[in-house]
Amino acid sequence: MKINTTISEIAKIAKVNKSTVSRALNNSPLVNGETKKKIMEIARDLQYFPNSLARGLINRKSETIGIMLLELSSLKKTLFIDILKGIESACVKYGYNMLIASLSEQREERTFPFNLIKCNRIDGILNICSPYSLNGFSNSCIVDHPVVSINGITKDKNKYCVNFDNYEGGVIGANYFIKRGHSRIAVLTGNQMFNFFKERIRGYRSVLIKNNILFDKNLLQFGCFEDEIKSGELSTYRLLDLPVPPTAIFALTYELAMGAIKAIKRRGLEIPNDIDLMGYGCNELNNIQHFPITTILQNPFALGFTSCELLINILNRKEITGNLFYVPVELMVKAMRIKKKVYV
Amino acid sequence: MKINTTISEIAKIAKVNKSTVSRALNNSPLVNGETKKKIMEIARDLQYFPNSLARGLINRKSETIGIMLLELSSLKKTLFIDILKGIESACVKYGYNMLIASLSEQREERTFPFNLIKCNRIDGILNICSPYSLNGFSNSCIVDHPVVSINGITKDKNKYCVNFDNYEGGVIGANYFIKRGHSRIAVLTGNQMFNFFKERIRGYRSVLIKNNILFDKNLLQFGCFEDEIKSGELSTYRLLDLPVPPTAIFALTYELAMGAIKAIKRRGLEIPNDIDLMGYGCNELNNIQHFPITTILQNPFALGFTSCELLINILNRKEITGNLFYVPVELMVKAMRIKKKVYV
DNA sequence: TTTACTTTTGCAATCGTTTGCAGGTATTAA
DNA sequence: TTAATACCTGCAAACGATTGCAAAAGTAAA
Incomplete structure (x- = not known):
């Protein structure tokens, strides 16, 4: 297999020392414009690529x-x-x-x-x-x-x-509902051992406090089924059956929101007129084009x-x-x- | 950040030249057993790991x-x-x-x-x-x-x-059917511009020739829909409606096989008694535990x-x-x- | 004791870069 | 003309390993 071009070869052709070549290729201000141009041309002609192993060896990093x-x-x-x-x-x-x-x-x-x-x-x-x-x-x-x-x-x-x-997600969600006039805001959450659920709820509760809304334990529903959608649905029924049901539901995952939609639909209610709903998740939610609900959107790319x-x-x-x-x-x-x- | 142990450090401690260390670590027969053992110990104690950049530089490979x-x-x-x-x-x-x-x-x-x-x-x-x-x-x-x-x-x-x-896949599939006594073996294929379909069919036809079975154009059905399952289903209806229908169907993809199953089921037929069916694909087929059919299995891991x-x-x-x-x-x-x- | 081995070790060059330091040339000011 | 500066360039040592070659040490035979 062909051996790659090295800095020394370029130096030989350009009739300069290899240190000059190195400096030229790294665009050092220490090297004359003419010389630099000449070296660059030769490098391009020979299809030079610096050996990253040699480079890493001296720079102490592999990039x-x-x-x-x-x-x-x-x-x-x-x-x-x-x-x-x-x-x-x-x-x-x-x-x-x-x-x-x-x-x-x-x-x-x-x-x-x-x-x-x-x-x-x-x-x-x-x-x-x-x-x-x-x-x-x-x-x-x-x-x-x-x-x-x-x-x-x-x-x-x-x-x-x-x-x-996650904390901020809880804050934003709760604030949104409050701005829309809600004060009975339910939360559908998954297993609290997961830190992200805890954080979202912490954010939500901090907003309640700021707005002097008493936290009602009945409005916090835990999903504990394998099937999260089912769990969201059942939790929602429980909420709707409360003596004073919530006017808004904050579902902390995509699946829980799906379950909530199902329940709301089954009870013949309308979103957001009869009850407001918010989801939480990444792009999965974008995929359900036919039913876009308000969502706290996470950006995995970011x-x-x-x-x-x-x-x-x-x-x-x-x-x-x-x-x-x-x-x-x-x-x-x-x-x-x-x-x-x-x-x- | 800590600088890593080098061969020279080990050499200094072991009071030998670094070339000896290098040889010892590479388990060269050129170095004395005692020396080797001592060097190995020091290397372990210092948690030595060879710098792969230096190594790659001289060996001309990055592994x-x-x-x-x-x-x-x-x-x-x-x-x-x-x-x-x-x-x-x-x-x-x-x-x-x-x-x-x-x-x-x-x-x-x-x-x-x-x-x-x-x-x-x-x-x-x-x-x-x-x-x-x-x-x-x-x-x-x-x-x-x-x-x-x-x-x-x-x-x-x-x-x-x-x-x-793929050629062998076609051969195996066709042979299997023939051993089971079939001679009217239909093929459900996708777009023939894909080489793997061509090859599978080539294999299938080579078996027909070896067994003196005339190739019947009507038994070769092309799927040309976006929805491959649907396409497999429709192709299968066409096959079942032939004056002399096939006794076996060789579906060249998982989806085509799914379609075929649907069609066969709709017609009230049984696999493999009324009509034999074979699929083609990878693990997807394993997933349908409730309906395992004979399959030419590809091994992506391999x-x-x-x-x-x-x-x-x-x-x-x-x-x-x-x-x-x-x-x-x-x-x-x-x-x-x-x-x-x-x-x- | 000398010779002829074998076994084990060290020296030094090498891989392809980067970079501190010294030195060279050109330019300008005194 | 000399001194001081700016601007370039080259030398050589590093980075951390590998390896051919030479030489030292040890062993055995003559």
Whole structure:
């Protein structure tokens, strides 16, 4: 196979020292305009590409980040792909490459994700494993190395995490309803062991307090079924059957919202006239074009991009304040009057 | 950040030359057992990991392969993930790493997939783009560099392609039916512009010839609808309505088979007693646990593994004979008697 | 003791870059 | 004409490994 052009070859042809070539190619102000032009031309003619191994060796970085996944199958999910697209975008912006560092296969020590940093194969890790799945690793691994966890939570000041701003999502949702005149706002939530549910509810309750609305425990419905849609539906029936039912429902996931719609429809009610409804999620909600409801929209692309940019900033020794970062969520107003007949 | 241990540090502690350390770590027979043991111990204590950039520089390889995708979204498909798992497995086996080299983002020249080879960032490329999508690239790109195309076809002796063995799939399917006493074997195919359909049919026809069965044009039904399932259903009605209908149907995709099942069921017929049916595909078919039919099974994992192994062999200058390789398909016999009532 | 091995080690060059330092040339001011 | 400056360029050492060659050390035979 052909050996690639090197800086020395260019130097020989241009009749200068290779250090001059290096400087010219890096657009250093130290080299004369004429010389620079000549060198650039030769480089182009010979299709020169700098050897990134040599470059990395001296610069002590590979300009590659490792994408750490629990297993490749996670990529089937649209959410992960969208996050990955964001990561890719940041990588392209900063000239980085992406290495797949999945934990699914039994690999030898030197190709184990964290060790890839020690081998200088990658400069840092972007961890897209679930926050719960990293418990198996000694903290030292994560602390010593540049690692940013996506969708992670931590109390350790040395670990970096980037997350959707769930608290703010709860605030925005509650505020929206209050501005529309509601004061009995129900919440459909999933299992409270998940931090993102807790945070959303925390945001919601903070708004109630600010508006002097008493928090009514009956308006907080927990979904506890395998089938989240069913769970949302049943919870909604319970809400509608209350002596004083809510005038608005804040469903904290896409599936719960779907269930709520089903229940509301079955009871012959209209959204948003009879009862107001808000969902929460990513693009899944965009897919149901035939029934767009108001939604707190998360942006997985932005999550990926932000996390990756943070990691690259850490790698480049930029000043970082804080260790927990939040990607803003958006309110997507799509409340439409739904004709009952559509749903019969 | 901590600087990693180097070979020189170990040498200093062990009071030997670094060349001895290098040899010891690479388990060279040139170094004394005692010395080797001592060096190994020190390396372990210091958590030594060889700098892969330095190593790659002198060995002229990065031990990383690039996975070339048209866009990240392709990974949503189970097929791609399974192929990727196979690739990962081969990479782990041979100590290689996987770099994502997608074409989706507008990247600067030096991070463009093919140029990553010139930069010594990757040693070769595994191309999972569709065979049609590479037309935009000058042939030279692909010829000069080690590239293996998955699911690709080519007449260029310098390009390597690995594919499911579609011809053999056609042969196996037809043989199975003939052994079961069928002689009127219909085929449901998709658009013939796709090579894999052509190949499967070629295999099927070769079996007919061997068995002195005349090929009946009426038994070859082309699906030409967007909705492949519907297309399979309609084709099947046409077949069942023939003056002399077939006794067996060979559906060349999963969707066509689904359509055929629907049609057969609607006509009140039983599989395999009234009419025999065979599908073709990957794991999708395994998912329909409630209706397992006999199937020509493709193994995407094996496809990925084989392709990756081929690429690595090329990189290691192994003798390669031929440039087109086929991954065998399997016959999965699952023909079950289906009770009519189940489907009413 | 000398010779002829074998085994083990060290030296130094190499891979392709980057970069601090020294030195060279041209330009300008004194 | 000399000194001071600005502007370029080259030398050589690094980065961290590998490896051919030479040489040292150890062993066995003559």
